[in-house]
Amino acid sequence: MAKARVKAPKSVKKGEVFEVKTLISHKMETGLRKNKKTGKKIPRKIINKFSVTYGGKEVFGSDWHPAVSANPYVSFFVKASASGPMKFQWTEDGGAVTEKTVNIKVT
Amino acid sequence: MKNHFQGILMGAVVVGLSGFAGIASSAEMTYKAGDRSSGYTYATKETQGIQDDDIANPAYVYVDDGEALWSKVDGKAGKSCASCHAVDSAMLSDVGTRYPVYNAKLGKLQSLEQKINQEREEKMVAKPYKWESGSMLAMTIYMRNQSKGKPMNVSIDGPVIPFFEAGKKFYDQKRGQLDMSCANCHVDNAGNRIRANLLTEGQSNGFPTYRLKWQKPGSIHRRFRGCNKQVRATPYGYGSDEYVNLELYVAWRGRGLSVETPAVRN
C-alpha cells in the first residue's frame, strides 16, 4: 500500500498561517498506458481524492485526475485555531484509503 | 518550487517521522570540486527544488523504508543490521562515500549492494535482496543518505589498482552500433545537447537516483545499462564485475563531490 510523508510545524501560535507539505508514493496509473509485451491497456489506478481535516472540519480537500504526477506531492496552508490532530486521507480508485495523523500544538 | 513563505517552516519539526539525522542542507553541499560538477548543476531549478526538499523529493519514502529495514530482524540468525551496527555507528556515517571497495576474500571489488547481501546471507542467514527491488533500493538509499553532504572518496590504491584500470578502460572503450564510449558523451560533450537531453559529466554521487523519467529511484547499474543501450550495445548484468569496476572509476571521477543521495534527475 501507498506510503505517505507529511511535514507540519510541531508547534504554532494561534492565528498563524502555516504550510503543510505532503507526499504519497503511488504510481498514479493513468489507464492509458499499454503493457509493452502484451499490448493490453494497464487498468487505471490513481488516488482520486485527498482530504485534510483539522478541528473536526475539512480544511483542505481535492479531487485528482490521471494528470497528477506519480508520487503525488501537495503543499497548502492552514490557519492555527486550536491544538489537536490533523488527519490526512488519500483515497484510491476502488476505495482503499491511506491515513496519516499528526498533532498540531497551538500556543 | 520555492515559495516566499519558507521562513514559516524554519524551526519546523517533521511530525510522525524520525531519522532525519545526517541530512545536510543544500548550503552545505559541494556541487563542484575542482574541474568536476555534479549533475545537480545541470538540472533546472525546478528539478533541483524537488531534490532539495525532503518531502517533495519522492525518494525520501525509501529513506524511511531503509531505516525500518535496518532494525528489522530477518533470517535464521534472528538478527538485524542494528544488532551489530548501531544507527549512529561511524561505519554508517561514511560508508556511502567509500564503495565499491576491495574485498580480500573475494579477490575483487564489492559494491554496496553486494556487501548488503553478503551481510544478509552470512551474518543474518537471510535471503539476499534482488538487485533493483524496493528493499535493496531502500537499504542503499538509506545507507548512502547517511553520508549525504560528505565528499565522494573511493580508494584506488594497492589491490584496487587493476580494477580501477579495468573500469577506466571500459569507460574509454567505444562500443555498440554507434561505436561510442562513455567519455564521448560525458567528457567530450558534457554541457551539449543530445536530442532533448542536456549531457552532464555522468557523475554517480546522487545514486540511487530518482529519475523523473522512471518515476522511481534506480541503481547506478540500471543507469549504466540504459547508457549502454542508448548506443545499441548489449548491457551487462546488474552486479557484473564489469559494472562494479566501472562504478569505482565513475565514483573516482566524482571525487570530492558531495554525496547527494537520493538525488533527483531528469
Added chain:
Amino acid sequence: MSVQFNTQNIRRRDVLALAGTGVVAVSSIGLFAGDAMADPAAVAKAIKDRIGGKKSMAGNITLELPQIAENGNTVPIAVEVESPMSSSDYVKAVHIYAEGNPAPDVATFRFTPDSGRARVSTRMRMIKSQNIVAVAEMSNGKVHMVKNAVKVTIGGCGG
C-alpha cells in the same frame, strides 16, 4: 529537437544516427499514447460545466509554472489566489486544466476560511508543450482565471 554535438571524437554519421534513434517524445513519456486529446475547446467546455454562465475575470490569481519543463512526467505547478480568506470572503476552489493532455481535468483544490491562505503547490503530467489554465471560484460567486504556456522538453535518452 536540436542536436549540437562536439564531433571531435565521433564521426558525424554516428551523431546523426543517434539523433535518429530518438524515441518519439509521446511514446517516451508512455502515458497517453494513442488516445484522443483535449484541446482549448474541451477545456472551455469543462470550465463552463463547472461555473455555468458566470463570466471569469483576469487578475487576483497567479499560476507558477516553469517556462520550460525538463520532463513532462513531473512539472511543478503552484496557484495562488489573492483573498482575505475571511468567513465572508474566501476562495472556495481552484481548478486546474490542461489544453494539450488527453483529458482537460488535472485537479480541483478546495479551501475554507481556515486555510488562511489560498495557495497550493503540486506536480502535474504534461504530454507535450501546451497551455495550462487555473480557475478560482470565490465565495462571493466571482470567478478568476489565468492561463500560462509551458514548453516541455522530454528526454528520449537513457533507460
